[in-house]
Amino acid sequence: MALETWLIYFIATIGLSLTPGPNSLLALTHGALHGAKRTLFTIVGGVTGFSLLIALAMFGLGALLEASSAALTVLKWVGGAYLVWLGIQLWRSPPLRLNPLTGAAMPPASSLFRQGFLSAIANPKVLLFYGAFLPQFIDLQRSLAAQFVVMAATFAATEFLVEYLLARLAFRVRPWLERGGKGFNRGCGTLFALIGAALPMTR
Secondary structure, three states: OOHHHHHHHHHHHHHHHHOOOHHHHHHHHHHHHHOHHHHHHHHHHHHHHHHHHHHHHHHHHHHHHHHOOHHHHHHHHHHHHHHHHHHHHHHHOOOOOOOOOOOOOOOOHHHHHHHHHHHHHOOHHHHHHHHHHHHHOOOOOOOHHHHHHHHHHHHHHHHHHHHHHHHHOHHHHHHHHHHHHHHHHHHHHHHHHHHHHHHHHOO
16 A cells, blocks of 8 residues: 555544544443543454454455456446445434443453444444445555455554543543544544545546
8 A cells, every 4th residue: 555545544544533433432431431441342342243244345345356447447436426325314313321230240351352243243233334444445456355455454543542531531421522523523524524525536
């Protein structure tokens, strides 16, 4: 992956990681309930699930692109349209509401890992999103496996850091999301819509 392409991917990945979703909500909730250290198991589970979905999306795309290189152009435009639609949906969505349980028993690490993993893979929209997102950055002249390693590692590291920060700041972030979450959703929605509109026109 060329450096300039990776930088654009990295910026887009930051926006994706900051977007409110099931795993960020889980990291916030577990951070408030169990503390940041134990929430690491939840976060690692989620990152593992996301990496699996990236692999499924990317190598599924690879098989398609081997059959027809023109499919990449089609995927870019369809994917761009989907990202714009996703941005509009996020713009219109209500702020996150956290309702932590009280008096809950401390779950084992394996249970936290499983919750994070299942939260990542249980949403079919995530796989659809990667199917739209990744084609914007695939270079057919380079190794697909090498690009997968770079993309997955970049996303995993970014997602891990963002979710861990959310877990650390759980008690402070929760009231802010409830008061100002609508503006945050609109900012993230605008970012996705801009990415969706711009990336299909890049080479």
